[in-house]
Amino acid sequence: MPFCEDCAKYWAPSAMGSDGSCPSCGRHLDGPVIASTTPRPRVTADDLDLKKLAGQQGDDPSAPWHFKLLVTGVVVYVGWRIVNLFV
Numbered sequence: 001m002p003f004c005e006d007c008a009k010y011w012a013p014s015a016m017g018s019d020g021s022c023p024s025c026g027r028h029l030d031g032p033v034i035a036s037t038t039p040r041p042r043v044t045a046d047d048l049d050l051k052k053l054a055g056q057q058g059d060d061p062s063a064p065w066h067f068k069l070l071v072t073g074v075v076v077y078v079g080w081r082i083v084n085l086f087v
């Protein structure tokens with residue numbers, strides 16, 4: 001939100017002048033940040049890379065080693081608890 005230091009006041013972009021000036025003192029502020037009328041490029045399924053968005057590096061899609069270790073540990077523990085039910 002644009003701030004005029006001379007007036008010590010925040011101005012809503014819609015309250016500012018069309019050239020981005022302060023409505024009280026006329027000082028040029030950062031400029032009105034009114035939603036642009038130019039259309040943004042649309043994101044389609046063709047140009048959307050989910051692996052890139054997820055931050056995955058490299059081509060290896062397998063689970064990390066610590067996840068496999070955790071699953072192995074859980075299976076061993078639950079198996080041991082099941083065996084203890086009948087012993």
Ligand SMILES: [Zn+2]
Pocket residue numbers: 004005006007008022023024025026027
């Ligand atoms: Zn001002």
